[in-house]
Amino acid sequence: MLNAEKNPKHDLIVLISEVLQLLKLNWSITIAHIKRDANQVAHCLAHYAHLMDADHVTHQGVPDCARKAYDNDLMNVPQSSSAAATQ
Secondary structure, eight states, X not given: OHHHHHOTTOTTHHHHHXXXXXXXXXXXXXXXXXXXXXXXXXXXXXXXXXXXXXXXXXXXXXXXHHHHHHHHHHHHSOOOHHHHHHO
8 A cells, every 4th residue: 555655646546545544543443355255245346336437326226236146145144133033
């Protein structure tokens, strides 16, 4: 990240600069790499966004490109003890 900060022509310099400013605040944060196979919804949405022509789009539900990954995630989410007790 610091190499990109030193290169003002880096494609992500605006984002990197904002992240560095946020990191200077008095927060306790953890940044972790999540493998693509454990984060399919985010991967599908990022790929979808990369291919979009528009600057932004509002969705009322899960976009078709991520529906399968979303449904798979829902099936694999463990129920909390309070949710299981009410069923």
